[in-house]
Amino acid sequence: MEIIDRKKDHIEICLDKDVQFDKFSSGFDDYNFEHQGLPEIDIDEIDLSIELFGKKLSAPIFVSSMTGGLDQGEKINKNLAQACQNLGLAMGMGSQRITLEVPESLATFQVRDVAPDIFIFANVGAVQLNYGYGEKELNYLVDSINANALFLHLNPLQEAIQPEGDKNFKNLIEKITDLSKKLPFPIFIKETGCGISKQLAEKLNNTGIAGIDVSGGGGTSWSLIEAYRAKNPFQAKLGETFKNWGIPTSQSLINVNKISKDKIIFASGGIRSGIDVAKAITLGADAVGIAYPLLKPATISVEAVEEKLKQYIEELRISMFCLGLKSIPELKSNNFLKRI
Numbered sequence: 001m002e003i004i005d006r007k008k009d010h011i012e013i014c015l016d017k018d019v020q021f022d023k024f025s026s027g028f029d030d031y032n033f034e035h036q037g038l039p040e041i042d043i044d045e046i047d048l049s050i051e052l053f054g055k056k057l058s059a060p061i062f063v064s065s066m067t068g069g070l071d072q073g074e075k076i077n078k079n080l081a082q083a084c085q086n087l088g089l090a091m092g093m094g095s096q097r098i099t100l101e102v103p104e105s106l107a108t109f110q111v112r113d114v115a116p117d118i119f120i121f122a123n124v125g126a127v128q129l130n131y132g133y134g135e136k137e138l139n140y141l142v143d144s145i146n147a148n149a150l151f152l153h154l155n156p157l158q159e160a161i162q163p164e165g166d167k168n169f170k171n172l173i174e175k176i177t178d179l180s181k182k183l184p185f186p187i188f189i190k191e192t193g194c195g196i197s198k199q200l201a202e203k204l205n206n207t208g209i210a211g212i213d214v215s216g217g218g219g220t221s222w223s224l225i226e227a228y229r230a231k232n233p234f235q236a237k238l239g240e241t242f243k244n245w246g247i248p249t250s251q252s253l254i255n256v257n258k259i260s261k262d263k264i265i266f267a268s269g270g271i272r273s274g275i276d277v278a279k280a281i282t283l284g285a286d287a288v289g290i291a292y293p294l295l296k297p298a299t300i301s302v303e304a305v306e307e308k309l310k311q312y313i314e315e316l317r318i319s320m321f322c323l324g325l326k327s328i329p330e331l332k333s334n335n336f337l338k339r340i
């Protein structure tokens, strides 16, 4: 089936090729923390935990939405979910559209057997609201995997480049507003690696959504993934041309943080170390998402995913130690981050 083949292609390309932005980064390298040589705290008293809708996360980190719906997807999702359960982190599921088209694929998204306690975000493209999806379908996507919230992802660039893409993005703000009022779970809007602009953040302000994941540029380039998938030179050139299209994550985060005052804000897109996590939290994120760096480990084992996540957590802890900051609220309000 076309949708299954597409998902397989995406995973294989991400595992085999370098699909990251190559002209600019997420922008966190433009900032440095002013090291505090006498932090006056014990590293063991640092508390990295946050709360999300009543659920405690041991650190402000979640696995960003990736996959599901194919044989390999089940192993990937279970490994990611179990690692999150073991470490007390949250997880975003990959797009679940396939479960409505191929019902047998549902099991590949069901991870509650290995992750009974984690905060899970269900996921589907917002554009699907123009292709027959409404209240009933979104309720199903959340209930069928026992999720806590829903990510509606925005991916106009990817859909535009895909020959088979869904390209009618009209009137979605209105539909998102309507559904945010009706649905019983929190809705978050996320991009998929091109960032959220100031103008869009303003439009989203009155929709009733709970939050925004800026998912900015500088990490995984979906345009480049589609270039590798292209069946002809015309499509390949489109993907190649737009491979660096997007608002760098740090810039998108700063802008959204100024505008979306009453929203929960997540940052993802090119978060490649615990120092990036610390910088993102300082620039206004409540939590931070990581996708691509966890894909390969997730094809290997729970332990491989845990090792990667522990690396981020320890780097975050050391960053906070060297700044003398004991908690995430303290990290959020520190004055040590300087633009280089």
Ligand SMILES: Cc1cc2nc3c(=O)[nH]c(=O)nc-3n(C[C@H](O)[C@H](O)[C@H](O)COP(=O)(O)O)c2cc1C
Pocket: 010, 011, 014, 064, 065, 066, 067, 093, 094, 095, 123, 151, 153, 190, 191, 192, 193, 215, 216, 218, 219, 220, 268, 269, 270, 271, 289, 290, 291, 292, 293, 295
């Ligand atoms: C293999 C792969 C599959 C993805 N699938 C989805 C998806 O189904 N839904 C979605 O909202 N985002 C998806 N994304 C985007 C990520 O959630 C994230 O926003 C983006 O990759 C930026 O993070 P990164 O630079 O850490 O990869 C996917 C990313 C990767 C690498």
